[in-house]
Amino acid sequence: MxxxxxxxxxxxxxxxxxxxxxxxxxxxxxxxxxxxxxxxxxxxxxxxxxxxxxDIGPEFVRLTRYLYGKTSAQQEGVRRPNAIKSIAGESIALPAVGTLEKPAISLWDAINNRRSTRQYSDEPLTMEELSFLLWASFWARDFKTSARHEFTMRNVPSAGARHPLECYLMINRVVGIKPGLYHYHPIKHMLVRLERDEDIANQVHEAAMGQEMVAKSAVTFIVSAIPERTSWRYSQRAYRYFYLDAGHVGQNISLACEAIGAGACMIGAYQDEAMDEVIGVDGKDEFVIYAFSVGKKPLRS
Ligand SMILES: Cc1cc2nc3c(=O)[nH]c(=O)nc-3n(C[C@H](O)[C@H](O)[C@H](O)COP(=O)(O)O)c2cc1C
Structure with a gap:
């Protein structure tokens, strides 16, 4: 729109x-x-x-109780959805997970120091750092596929291991990666460049209600959900789970940022139609549910 x-x-x-x-x-x-x-x-x-x-909020909670649930698509024998979305295009391999340096920061410090960070320095992220943030959030350590089931296992939990979330990245400052919009492939651990207008960064910024940290970020993560992946098993109750799943991802990103001198701000205020349009989804079979701006922390004088 x-x-x-x-x-x-x-x-x-x-x-x-x-x-x-x-x-x-x-x-x-x-x-x-x-x-x-x-x-x-x-x-x-x-x-x-x-x-x-x-009054949709209380109604949603009430009507997604088990009492009201119906036989799921899975129980009815509907074919399983794909666990992975693959987009064709120019791909960029990220430094392999096995080559990443383990951060020295303690879990205590990472948790204790985490704050919503809305000011960033001009310093770019390295590809290793981006690879590390994706390892912590969307990377799939295992992938199983058969005619009946297909699922991934990751460093974040997901209801029924359905992992309905997709990751798009608005990259502004990452060494070695041309600024632009990308989609992350969690098995191949690579980015696929999405062909968009020159002013895509402005479009993302506007869709995020003009919030300044998005314009200033090194990278803004845009998280969408593909409902069928989870509703195949849990019917309408699945709609509770996308948001819970996304919370785990957001927290891992926040803590991983602490390990690389970066900070993140979770973003729930965005214009749905505009953000869906930016990443090229229809708002029904796939829709944006969350975003995080990320950048290096400004140096304290
Ligand atoms: C679901 C969610 C949505 C949020 N959306 C925004 C947002 O759109 N803009 C923003 O500046 N902060 C946003 N925040 C950050 C909160 O304002 C912040 O977490 C809160 O003020 C507590 O501060 P702290 O994170 O530094 O502890 C969001 C946080 C969450 C968990």
Whole structure:
């Protein structure tokens, strides 16, 4: 969805006046009139759903209790989903996990020193450091596949070892890697470059509600979920698990950052439609659920 359309809808469904919408969404009069004509159905839909949305939280928790669960797709004999998403494109091998230096920092210090870090120095990450962060978060140490089952085992837990999360990286400053958007392959431990507009970094920054640390980061991790991987086994209850899984990933990234003189900030405030569009997913079969900005800590004087 185009930014202007999104902003028009945002203010329109909240009952803003024409003048307010033109001002807040930075529209011309002609753009406003065009959106008035083309968004009629969308507005009706959003307005109807906004009432439903008012108490969706407690309803979601209630209706995803086991009491309400149905026979899962797995129990019904539906073919297992793939455990891995592979995207074709120019690939960049990361330093192999076996070659990485083990950090000297103690677990105590890593936990004790962790803070949300929103200011970064200009120092880039090395490819070894990026490889280390990915080892801690998305790397698959094992992969098993058969007609009935397919799963990975990783350094983070995941409900039923379903590992529904995908990792996209907005790389701004990593030695030896051209800035741009990448997808991480957890078995091959490599990045695949995604062809995007020149201003992709700005698009990510805007999608993250203009939060400054995203623009300043060496790397921003964008985490999406592929619901089918987990709902195949757990039906609707799976939707509880994506977010729990993502929390483990975020904490491992935060602690691993401490080991390399970097810091991370978890990001839950982003515009869903824009972030989904940035990584090229439909918001239903795959959607963004989390992001983390990462960079070297500024030197203290
Ligand atoms: C799920 C989640 C979402 C968050 N989203 C944001 C965010 O969008 N922007 C931001 O600046 N901080 C965000 N934070 C960071 C919190 O503000 C931060 O963890 C909290 O203030 C406690 O500070 P500390 O992490 O330094 O202990 C988020 C943290 C979590 C766990």
């Amino acid at each position: 185009k930014k202007k359309t999104y902003e028009y809808l945002f203010y329109k469904v909240r009952g803003a006046s024409k003048e307010e919408i033109i001002q807040n969404a930075k529209l011309t009069e002609a753009e406003y009139e065009e959106l008035e004509g083309s968004c009629i159905e969308q507005i009706k839909e959003i307005q109807a759903d906004r009432q439903k949305a008012e």
